[in-house]
Amino acid sequence: MRWSLRIVQAVVLVGLIVAAVLPLVWLAKASVSTTTELVTDPLTLIPSVFDWSNYAVVWNDLGIWRYLLNTLLMALGSAAVTLFVCVTGAYTLSILRPRWGDVVYWAVLATLFIPGIVSLVPLYLTVLDLPGLGISLLNTMWAVWLPAGASAFSLVLAKRFFDSIPRELIEAARIDGAGPVRVLWSLVIPLSRPILSVLALLSAVAAYKEYLWPLLVLQDPGVQPISVALPRIEPALEYSVMMAALFLSMVVPIGLFLLFQRQFLRSVGMANGIKG
Template sequence: MSTRTLVSPAALRSPRGKALYWLVFGVVLVLFLLAFVFPLYWAVTGAMKSPVELARTPPSVVPETWFPETFWQAWQELDLGRYFLNTLIVAGGAVLVQLAVCVPAAYALSKLRPVLGNVILGLMLATLMLPASALLVPTYMTIADVPLFGVNLLNNPAGIWLPAAASAFNIYLLKRFFDEIPGELLEAARMDGAGPVRVLISIVLPISRPILAVVSIVALVTAWKDFIWPLLVFSDPNEQTLSVALERVAPDTALNVLTAGLVLASIPMILVFLVFQRQILAGLTAGSLKG
């Protein structure tokens, strides 16, 4: 059975159809470039303008005088090396802790079938309906005095890691992927004497590399760009992340230097996407396994 489309293949093969197709394709491509590439171009060129030119109205599209040394100036004046390290520790730890919690939770809900597992999953997904602002106060009070342990995690990376550990969205993504793993494959491993943990480590995790990459990248980007929660957790300037530190120094920093700092802060996440875009697409589109 042929697939029905808005435009028939015969119409697309005609000269008029081909011209119309490439016209629409070109317009859409230009619009996407303007929407996604132009803001990046504007930030990079804005950082290389003088403060006077950057504040001018109307703005200049191309800098009249180029100042590429602004990036090095921003790195030194804003002490970005310290804040890059802080952010890397916070984001990297958030990824590891989240994987350590979400992977076993999703595996248990998908393959171990606990009692009331669907109810537990439903309650997890219900937390996605809550606005993030509604959770700030109770989460802050919990971090300031961790129940049972009486530990204060303010100005500590663990104050970021622990609240991010159980992500309902990532647990759901992982569970959906684990649901597609054939039960016969896991049953064969159990017949060979493998326990649940061994099955998870030796069978499930190697198969699940695409979705693990997606979950890791989502967790990394979320922790890297987060602002409100790190602002509450890190009151010590020496422990702050990039997003918090740049906002703190903004009033006393030249606009072009601040823009250069913002560009430098965004480069790692752009590189992550460019390097791992295939893994992201593979993980998001993976829905079945071929035997």
Template structure:
């Protein structure tokens, strides 16, 4: 490739990075401004206009730490359930022979085209009225406990594991759970991390379901608390623009940090390289 092509590619990548990162930069700068400036010039403010008062203002209204804890419990519970059920179902679909396996996998694929909003009303009736789990962490987590995407990912990874490994272990007397724990899971660690990272973003940013199922402010994730602040309190705040952006920065920070730390793990490794010929 010629030098001109390298320069052109660098310019295009730099321009794309600027377009992608500018909203994040603008959000951080806006959260630090004492006096709001929604114009383009506000992206380059006077340093004398920068302060942390907006973070103190939003924290005094909704409790940023409590919102983060609630979001963490919600996201953590969903991740644990997703990994647990995803591994079990994915292993069963890939390595076990049983009647209805093909139909079950077809249903897992079919669920992908059904929007969650279509199921929200019956789920709310089931969770809130029948199970009595409104205003609880379990009520928030249960509808997301089984993720068909995670099932499909684990199934595809388990299919790549040579069957000879399982056959040899079965001959030695190992049960299916022993096979899963000792052989299958260590060989699909990239899938585990991928599922965790992909699953985290959904519940961490989820607004509609926690908003429906929780009325207690002390249980609401940060995304719901920010929405309530925007609709109920922001009109009376001294700098609602800066306070909302401050809350958005706190909400986005964990997701951005996790992506920066683990982005290279999105690329799966070759499972076959761990098996000697």
């Protein structure tokens, strides 16, 4: 009975691995194939002729590096703004604890139940004419960075982690003369690096694959990320060239995960541990 269960688990695991890896392998193969071969024999995993010119066309003629650079800038900026907002907000609610902190916290929790599409029009009107300043953020990265920072999930998760920090450490720092800023910078942030790293990674990946919002606020081709630029230029591309562009667009998020997978998995486990 135990061996049969292990066999079933192994079969399921292998099936999941194949289902996850096989599309990536096929995309890699398609990126170095000719359009004719993709149309006539699409199911083969090894091309008869390796056509590396697809990448040259994508990199040099289409200038996909510009869109990748825009996407990377958008992702890093979104992660930075998200960290700033969630760290300062969570520190205020968890450590400083103002009088109306609980009301604010429950209001933030309530926003988790509001579909994002509901706030799309008000958010666009806000970006179009920033209240109090009368300026437009359209076709600037700030139009993507600022909304990314308003992440209720990141704020709640950071607050729950800050709640788990022993109060004795904070009180000891205060007795030693550390002010609120010093406590945050020298104590809370170093202890919270695992959860902050996963929040930054999740925010960067979410911004990297975002399509609808950048499509609305970044209409200038010079600032568009790759998720918006590829559908725009796709009708003019050959099938194989498009596959090469898609494969290049996947390199950055996969590389980020492989590079930070240890911190990511450790932080996810830590986040699950503090939910109770």
